[in-house]
Amino acid sequence: MEEVDRxxxxxxxxxxxxxxxxxxxxxxxxxxxxxxxxxSIVASHExxxxxxxxxxxxxxxxxxxxxxxxxxxxxxxxNCLLTEHGKTPLCxxxxxxxxx
Numbered sequence: 001m002e003e004v005d006r007x008x009x010x011x012x013x014x015x016x017x018x019x020x021x022x023x024x025x026x027x028x029x030x031x032x033x034x035x036x037x038x039x040s041i042v043a044s045h046e047x048x049x050x051x052x053x054x055x056x057x058x059x060x061x062x063x064x065x066x067x068x069x070x071x072x073x074x075x076x077x078x079n080c081l082l083t084e085h086g087k088t089p090l091c092x093x094x095x096x097x098x099x100x
Contacts, residue, residue, distance in 0.1 A: 024061070042062075
């Protein structure tokens with residue numbers, strides 16, 4: 001199945017009720033099962049396994065946007081930690097290769 005056709009991934013087809021901001025290259029949404037108050041997710045509109053794979057111009061815009069979201073969250077909730085999920089595509093995990 002083509003990535004653009006997927007509708008089963010929370011990043012491919014984010015729940016509009018959870019979205020609280022968007023830019024031309026990314027969006028911000030409330031995280032489910034928040035770890036702390038203000039727990040949020042910032043994702044690129046391009047579905048990549050890591051922001052490092054974005055085109056340099058898009059990456060720069062994405063990082064600027066993520067920092068803007070971090071600053072807004074910090075002004076409401078205090079200190080804010082920004083992390084990246086790593087090089088694992090969240091919706092394309094081959095379940096046959098998972099270690100149990």
